[in-house]
Amino acid sequence: MRLSTLIRVLPWLLPTATAFAQTNSTATLAPLTVEKIMRDPAQWLGTSPSNIAWSEDSKRIYFDWNPEKNRRDSLYVIAAGGGTPRKVSFREQRGLPTTNARYDQRYTRKVYERDGDIYLLDLKTGKTRRVTNTAERESAPDFALREQLISYLRAGNLFTWDPATGETVQRTDFRKGSKPGDPLMNKEEKFLKAQQLALFQIIRQRDQDRQAREQAQKALAKLRPKAIYTGTQNVSGIVLSPDGRYVTYRLAQEPTGAKTTIVPNFVTASGYTEDIPTRTKVGVPQTTYTLGFYDVARDTTFMVSLRDLPGYNDQPAYLKEYTAKAKAKSAADTTKAAGAKKTTAASERSLVPFGPFWSENGEHAFLVVRSADNKDRWIATLDPTTRKLASLDRQHDEAWINGPGIGYDEGNVGWLPDNRRIWFQSEATGYSHLYTVDAASKEKKALTSGNFEVQEARLSRDKKTWYISANKTAPGEKQFYRMPVTGGALTQLTTLPGASEVTISPDEKTLAVRYSYTNKPWELYVMDNKPGAKPRQLTHSTTAEFESYAWRDPEIIKIKATDGADVYARLYRPASPVAQGPAVIFVHGAGYLQNAHKWWSQYSREYMFNNLLVDKGYTVLDIDYRGSSGYGRDVRTGIYRYMGGKDLSDHVDGAKLLVEKYGVSPQRIGIYGGSYGGFITLMAMFTQPDVFRAGAGLRSVTDWAHYNHGYTDNILNEPYNDSLAYTRSSPIYYAEGLKGALLMCHGMVDTNVHFEDIVRLSQRLIELHKENWELAVYPVENHGFEEPASWTDEYKRILKLFETNLKSTGATGGSTGSGQ
Structure with a gap:
């Protein structure tokens, strides 16, 4: 690394360095424009290192990077002790082992x-x-x-x-279809075959040869795996037991007749409209699973019953609400409803097995079993000789089970080196923490506790130490810790404020750290694996043009919600706020995502656009509303059965705080966001028209009954079982409430939130005779925009919407700021 380069790198070592300190003054060197910030990030912002991996000798660090501003990242390598990163040649890459x-x-x-x-x-x-x-x-x-x-x-x-x-x-020898059998013959066919054998010596001889071949094949077949016919089911999760006695496998029966949505693609190379098959909609029949065992010694197969798990067939609590309504009807309707309830209760819940997971000595195994509705997760030992399950832990949630280290599959689980205890993560206390359970005594122990989340956990190679990523210091920070395998105090290893994503060297002496701060994109650091060690920066990715602007370090504040909850948010303020000035609230997407934190946001364009808004005199608020990640179970499930409930009221409470504490005019508040953020924007404009004067909904969900099953079913259940949840959660039912100016933007080849969604809402607005809205369409864009021209067009429209409607207090109604 040249001295001049080193001088340029040093100010980046701490996020409080002059170039990136919070500033309340607008930029003087490089004023922001929409055209500038929406350009290809590789060309002017820079590309951060990603996919960090160590060489097996712990001497080199490999990572994807793009300092040359090419169309794609390339593989680079740098010595752990520092130096100049070097691009790895294609030939050299072919000789490297993969990370998977x-x-x-x-x-x-x-x-x-x-x-x-x-x-x-x-x-x-x-x-x-x-x-x-x-x-x-x-x-x-x-x-x-x-x-x-x-x-x-x-x-x-x-x-x-x-x-x-x-x-x-x-x-194994898995085969699709049914096992072939001897052809069935009627009496006439049997007579004719016997006659042929009696009359013709050549027929008798050939039949004897056939029987001899079949006997030889049967003898040979004993040396081969048993042919297992799976019918129409697919096989996955094949696991060989450590002693070779058993092969376990999971059979999946795909539903038939599920209708798939087609997305038309109009701008194509062929010049013809081409159809893109995408996904089904929520509520369609789902894949069902069974767990099979092949006993090699006995040359037989059997299926594992999951019915002995405690509460496996408990019905969801929300159904009681519909039962109570049914009882209030006429006697005839009540009788009919009771019959329907009996049928529902008698039907079995669908369960999904994961595993088995064998202990290192090969003597014990456990399964993780999830209910298809994600309201239950069991950890149970499995005895293949008796085919019995013994439940060790049941996590139940009337909303849905998820969270760091838990997810929607087996989650973060394993055996401790004593081959007796199983470790796993659970939200039993309301926050995801690390636990162990004794497979014999069923004794459970919490290894971590507190009002924070264990976001990642892994054992050291010698199995004596836990390495843990957690937000223990603050919900908006990620630090790296170690802890004895038996539990105890967490020893903090990383200390820079913000987020540290750590990859440990194979010899576990050194940490490769991908680090960022609020106004500092991700860079690669390296440090010794010990408390108090100083990180050394290895890469410098941002451009001089990007660095010429003093990017703000927004304040992290708490909003006291109407129901008493603390809601975290980022607050951006102008250097000299104007009394009764304008404000904009940005709504992050994904629902279960965090953005009011102290590291570089994945919403980098929106972060830069928020800086531009502040330059123009706006106060900007970015809220981790109910449903966001990083804050535990209660925040995560705060939207159960009512999206557009607490998640929206958190934004209304944020608007109230802007007015009462920060001098914002109640007549000059706008809102914008994409995907889930677009959904919240629509709900805000339709149900809180006196709070939000203008809004921009981007790639918005307009009707949850038209979204996918995997996401929506967890939160709102199925449309035909919980219609109330869908009705009160879908913006299309509230469109009549629109008063302010509404901009809607949507990609026409969106395979996630289909273009159909926004078309249906547009027709609804037309029929309601609403005039103060516009729809901007992007013919070549999917859910996540890619083309800088599309980003630029979209955000110029958003800026014009706010400049037109929030810079003056006019009559309620407003204008979208650009023609239709």
Whole structure:
């Protein structure tokens, strides 16, 4: 690194450096414009390093980067001690092991897939052996049979390879369709066959030869895996037990007749309109799952029953609301409703198994089982000899189960090295924390606790230490900690304010840290793995043009919500706020996402646009409303059965605070956001027209009954079972309330929130004779815009909307600020 470069890098070591200190003055060197901030980020902002990985000798750090401003990132490498990053050649990349790999228990070998073939790397010698070299694709490599063999999947079946002998063995033989049987013959056919055998010697001889071949094939078949016919079901999750006695697999029955939405693509290379098949809508039949066992020793298969799990068939509490309404009807209707209830209660809930997960000694196994409605998760031991489950932990939530380390699948789970205790994460206390449970005694222990979230947890290679990412210091910070395997105090390793994403070196002596602050994009640092160690910056990604503007460090504030909850938000204020001035509230998307934090936002364009708004005299508020991540279970599920409820009232409370504390005019408040943020904008403009004078809804959900199942069913249940939740949560039902100026923007090839959504709402507004709205369409854009021209057009419209409607107090109604 040249001295001149080093001088330029040093001010970046701390987020409070002069170039990035919070400033209440507008930029003098480089005034912001929409055209500038919506350009290709690689060309003027810079591209941060990503996908951090260590070399196996812990001497080098690999990462994706783009300092040359190319169309795509490239792989770079830098010495752990520092120096100048170097681009890795394509030939050199071909010799590197992939990061999607599995290690053996002693971390002496590593098996991985590259381009559909399997490789084995000896970490002591550095030598690589190619396990497969076929035209077919092999995947999911692992160590098997107490790590003597390498296992992998090919064409939906499990194979093993012996490094000592080079022998490859097929372990499963799954086949689609039904097992073939002898053809059924009627009496006439049986008579004719017997006659032929009696009359003709050549027929008798050929029949005897056939029977001999079949006997030989049966004898040979004993040396091959049992043919398992799966009908119309798909096979996944194939696991070989450590002793080779059992093969477990998951069968998935896909629903039939589920209608898929088609998205037309108008601007195509062919010149013809082309249809894009996308997704189904919420409430359609879902895939069902069963767990199968193949007992190799007995050459037999069986299915595992999940019915013994406690409460597996408990019905959701929200159904009682509909039962109570049914009882208030006429006697005839009540009788009919009671019959319907009986049918519902008798039907079984759909459960989804994950695993089994075997202990390192191969003696014990457990499953994670989720209910399809995500209201229950069980951790249960599995005894394959008795086919019995024993529940160790049940997490139940009448809303839905999720959270850091939990997710929608098996979550973050495993065995401790004693082969007796299982570790997992749970929101049992309202925050995601780390727990253990004894598989024999069922004794549970919390390893972490407090009003914060364990966002990631992993064991050290010697299994004596936990490494944990958590927001313990503040909801808007991410720091890295270590803790003894048995629990205890968390020792903080990273200290820079903001967020630190850590990748530990294989020898666990050094930390590669991807770090950012509110007004500082992500950069790569390195530090010793010990408390108090100083991080050293390895990359510098931003451009001089980007650095010429003093990006604001917004204040993190708390809003006291109507129901008493503390709601966190970012506040941007002008250097000299005008009394009774304008304000804009930005609404982040995704619902379950955090943006009122102290690291570089994934909404970088919106962050820069908020700075531009402040330059023009606006106060800007960015709220982590109910449903956001980072604040525990109660905030996460605060939108259950009512999106547009507490999540919207949090924004109304934010607007009230702007008026009462920060001198904003109640007649000059606007709101904007995309996706879920667009949905909130519509609900705000339709149901709170006296609070918000202008709003821009981008790629907005307008009717939740038209969104996907995986997201919507968790929050609102199914439309036909909980119609009340959908009616009160969908903006299309409230469009009559529009008073202020509304701008709607949507990509026409949006495969997430379909263009159909905004078209239906537009027709609704037309029929309601509303005039103060406009729809801007983007023919080549999907849900996340890509083209700078589209971003620029969209945000010029948003700016004009606010400048037209919020810079003066006129009559209620407003103008969109641009022609239709």
